[in-house]
Amino acid sequence: MQEAAGAQRERLAYVDFRLFFLGEISRADISGRFDVTPAVATRDFARYRKLAANNIRFDCCSKTYRATDDFRPVFEHSLDRALSALTKGFGDGLGGAAGALLPCEYPVPINRPAVELLAAVTRAIAGRRVLSVSYVSLSSGATEREIVPLALADNGMRWHVRAFDRRTSSFRDFVLTRVRGIRVLPEKPLPEESIDYDVQWSREIEIEVVPHPDFPRPELAALDYPMTDGVLRIRTKAALAGYVLRRWSVDCSEAHSLRGPEYRLWLRNRSALSGADSAPIAPGYFSQDGGRG
Template sequence: MLDSISFAQRQRLAYIDFCLLFKGAIYRQDLINRFEVGLSAGSRDFNLYKELAPENLDYDSSGKRYYQTAQFKPLFEHDAQRTLTKLANDISDGFDAIGDMHFPVEAPSSLNIPDIFIVAKLVQAILNNKAVSVIYTSLSSGSNARELVPHAIVDNGLRWHVRAYDRKSNSFRDFVLTRISKVTLKQSPAAEERSEQDAEWHRLLPLQLVPHPKNVSFPTAIEMDYGMENSQLLINVRAAMAGYLLRRWNVDCTERATLKGAEYQLWLQNRFTLNNVENLAIAPGYIKS
């Protein structure tokens, strides 16, 4: 039946499906505002969606919204990698569910692609300000139940992780999405567990990056690669993300630019900015003073 309806209506149905999956609910007005359709057209879309997937949504008359049921199964296929990229760039329209134009551009493969339903539950928790119970497999302790309060999903350049308050360690940490095998929504978090209390997340570090003084023979090439001005690149990065960026760009973080190798084309000139930053074990050459 999906093949027999117009492309525009398939887009709207995909948007309903996307919101139910990732938000857990959708208001009729959300659809009307997003696609600039009339009230009657919006009602027809919801009626058609319910005809196609009757077990996917129920209507809450008091809240005047449609919400996801426990039996929910997506009507469309939502590709995990493309959906995560769209979410990261605030393009949460669900259009990937019905196919996009493909361009001849390739990117390096990630280690693994997260389970779309795990991602959806975590996004629901973040949007609805909920804690979650998960099964997490770590390198140090194997598979165990943990309670987290997630507030952001992040691409660290190699894989996706969720930034969350961990009730086991009573601290904010990063958890790799592909190591999470089950997610259950819990009650709302306490004040000290909310994202506003994540100091490393909200603290911005100024990084002063320059062409490596020993490994690069023609620094102008590096200046062009990174759009440097006055032979340097000045950027601000979250303290919680600094280690990931420094590793991804292979930035030499030693005090006197002593790392050797063609891969080290940048040097962190203001190394002192990393003082009192956690999670820097992966920063190339960094040794805490």
């Protein structure tokens, strides 16, 4: 496998993927995906058979290669990439096969940032630049800010940029769709404005989630989530912990007092959120002094 050129390795991985998840593949599939001749596709199948002869058989009637009952994947296919390929198409979106490989429906994102804005922010992250932006927040309305973008974060509902905010001299999350009027400033960020100084981003905590004690069928939660001995342990950045708990509707109240069909999980180690700036948005979480956490 190591001798195969990078381009052929990619095609062989595609053969392996389609056999694994779809059960079949043809020369036309390879030619269409990679824009190669049928002769190249034929050589790819020959190479794959040398790698895993027990994985593949040729169906003369349909001129299609099919997975055998003894199929074992040659390549490692991550779950996230597999689901993306099956539901949105295999590849990087720059060519090749487009569209879902299987019938699939999923919620359409309705608050995606403009691609030009995303590119401006990611260039600033990669190039360590300072941005002047107009930002609209719930508390302050529209304000002019100087920020140092550091990382992207997805909370499951919307995309944020983690950045140092010179207006408040703190590291904060900015919702990308609320950013307006980006302008690159000439100066370089200060050392203390780097991600290395973002304690909330650097600090990792482990939260322990269990089936909600008041949910009528707690065994369903254990089936729906990868629990070990009835506990789902999640390691997350302190800056993101509240988002994670809110996304999965985890009851974070001390006495598991939140009610509703959405609360199927409960956070049993609330103390793990102590000192986490994102804790206030976790459902039902209150700090020990009685205020919002």
